[in-house]
Amino acid sequence: xxxxxxxxxxxxxxxxxxxxxxxxxxxARETANETVAALLDLYGAALERIVEEVSAVDGDGRxxxxxxEDELVSHVLLLHGLHPVPLRARVQEALDGxxxxxxxxxGNVEVLGVDEGVVRLAMEGSCSGCPSSTVTLKLAIEDAIHxxxxxVVEIVAEGVAAEAPAPGGNGQLIQLEPPGPAASESxxxxxxxxxxxxxxxxxxxxxxxxxxxxxxxxxxxxDAVYAYRPxxxxxxxxxxxxxxxxxxxxxxxxxxxxxxxxxxRCLDQPQLHLEPLPLLVDEAGLVKxxxxxxx
Numbered sequence: 001x002x003x004x005x006x007x008x009x010x011x012x013x014x015x016x017x018x019x020x021x022x023x024x025x026x027x028a029r030e031t032a033n034e035t036v037a038a039l040l041d042l043y044g045a046a047l048e049r050i051v052e053e054v055s056a057v058d059g060d061g062r063x064x065x066x067x068x069e070d071e072l073v074s075h076v077l078l079l080h081g082l083h084p085v086p087l088r089a090r091v092q093e094a095l096d097g098x099x100x101x102x103x104x105x106x107g108n109v110e111v112l113g114v115d116e117g118v119v120r121l122a123m124e125g126s127c128s129g130c131p132s133s134t135v136t137l138k139l140a141i142e143d144a145i146h147x148x149x150x151x152v153v154e155i156v157a158e159g160v161a162a163e164a165p166a167p168g169g170n171g172q173l174i175q176l177e178p179p180g181p182a183a184s185e186s187x188x189x190x191x192x193x194x195x196x197x198x199x200x201x202x203x204x205x206x207x208x209x210x211x212x213x214x215x216x217x218x219x220x221x222x223d224a225v226y227a228y229r230p231x232x233x234x235x236x237x238x239x240x241x242x243x244x245x246x247x248x249x250x251x252x253x254x255x256x257x258x259x260x261x262x263x264x265r266c267l268d269q270p271q272l273h274l275e276p277l278p279l280l281v282d283e284a285g286l287v288k289x290x291x292x293x294x295x
Contacts, residue, residue: 006072044080051082078151087149088114094148095121098140098280100224109141109157117153119145140278140290143192192280195287201225206249208240214291216277219260221247226260227289229275234266239274249274 001009017036023029058064064084067073077083083090088111095109112120121141145152193212201207207218208230217230217239230238237253244250248257248267257267264274278290 001072003071006075010075040079044082047077047080047082051077051084055084081151083151087117087151090149091119091145091152094144095141098144100281112158117151119152119155121155121157123157140280191291192288193291195227195289197285198225198287203244205244206230206239206242208238211289212291216289218287219244219249221260225279225281225287227277227279227287228260228264229277232256233272233274234269 020029020032020036023032054063054067067077068083068085068090074083091114092111095111099108108124110122110124112122114120141157142155145155193214195209195211195216195218198207198209198218201218201220203220203222205219209216209218215230217228219226219228228239230240232239232242232251232254234251234256235254237251239249239251239258241252242249243252244260245257247259247261249260250257256269256272258264258272258274259267263276266272266274280288282288
């Protein structure tokens with residue numbers, strides 16, 4: 001069974017469980033739920049013995065790592081609290097995957113602690129206190145953590161700018177809840193959109209590309225890709241034909257220069273900056289951007 005078939009099976013099981021909950025006969029509903037719970041306990045006990053036996057002979061931890069990377073096996077083991085890779089290690093691995101994006105904007109993130117499903121993070125560098133850091137955390141970091149560690153129940157990050165900071169406040173904390181129907185209405189209405197591999201994007205200038213109906217400006221410096229809204233905040237002109245000199249993108253109309261590596265900060269008028277978009281590059285080299293994530 002491949003991963004696609006496994007996902008379909010998981011969806012079918014979830015649908016059947018919902019049907020059980022909707023049974024009008026209370027006795028039948030309770031009996032069915034008790035049967036499912038007993039089966040889960042039985043399989044969980046068997047899996048626990050298997051994990052213990054594997055751990056006893058898995059000297060270098062390679063087998064445990066392979067089990068943890070298998071989507072279906074990982075899902076089942078998590079269901080029974082038996083994931084072979086510690087929660088903190090999975091969180092750390094997830095953060096390692098988004099560090100290139102954070103570094104592209106002069107920032108970083110470190111794990112302060114993981115305790116009883118609560119992950120405490122510290123945003124560093126340009127990401128700390130940056131207006132776009134809330135979007136960065138919500139879409140990049142939170143998404144990566146919950147994909148690698150769905151058993152995380154809460155993420156608390158220091159150094160993230162609140163959406164409406166109190167006057168004179170400092171040391172802001174932002175608390176993020178796991179994804180779900182109870183998500184805050186004030187959270188950014190954003191979603192990942194596929195931009196593709198973009199082989200035509202080189203290091204000699206920007207590339208304006210339509211992504212899901214929106215014009216996005218992409219740039220490549222060395223091996224890193226960056227995404228911005230295309231309008232110059234100084235004059236409103238498109239930066240599509242702007243000249244890229246070292247790490248600065250110059251507007252062809254007003255001449256303002258924007259630092260691509262530092263979240264689009266204007267080198268000539270500090271009060272101006274481009275609008276960066278969260279961006280991730282997957283293992284196949286395909287680029288995804290978070291549309292609707294206005295900073």
